[in-house]
């Protein structure tokens with residue numbers, strides 16, 4: 001992180017004289033322009049190259065005939081044991097040392113191996129890329145009056161508060177919640193958001209548990225749990241607590257862990 005910042009600062013040094021600002025002001029300005037979506041900084045620029053081998057190990061010796069390629073692939077496997085499972089950071093210089101060549105050659109070979117579809121090679125980006133995300137605007141829009149700035153700040157704060165409410169919303173359908181926020185009609189639940197899915201799961205647990213109690217007025221927790229699919233099990237303790245609290249059921253045996261408890265139905269469902 002710190003190294004990343006230092007590199008950003010070093011790159012900024014190139015155009016600091018042109019804008020006549022202190023390096024920290026420029027850095028702060030760039031961070032803000034990024035936050036407000038005016039520019040984007042290439043994030044991968046400070047990371048090393050990455051490689052993933054696509055060739056199955058069993059076919060390695062028969063498929064790769066070129067001896068140089070063979071040496072490189074062996075070096076990759078030796079240096080980076082997980083290279084067949086996912087993208088790993090590599091250092092071309094390390095591979096070059098094993099293969100007794102230089103890193104420029106290794107880069108070329110890795111590109112060739114990628115063309116042959118033997119591996120994926122994402123070379124290191126060693127320059128900082130800054131992309132403008134919006135069309136060039138007139139200079140005077142940057143000269144904001146204080147009132148406008150305060151107004152903008154209040155709006156941003158309100159948005160943040162709404163986002164916090166959204167994140168803390170425990171029960172309502174999240175899509176409905178968003179639509180209401182934009183004063184759009186929101187009559188039905190979406191059925192897809194976290195809360196809709198949770199509600200659907202709880203409804204399923206309820207119907208299964210009720211059915212079991214209708215079949216037999218005495219039920220134990222373990223048996224009820226076995227009637228539920230894996231993704232439903234987690235809702236059972238909560239629902240049992242609800243039934244106990246509303247005195248639909250009571251515990252028959254002595255107190256103990258939920259797992260060992262037996263319950264009896266006390267009054268009809270409604």
Ligand SMILES: [Zn+2]
Nearest residue numbers: 173190193196
């Ligand atoms: Zn929903």
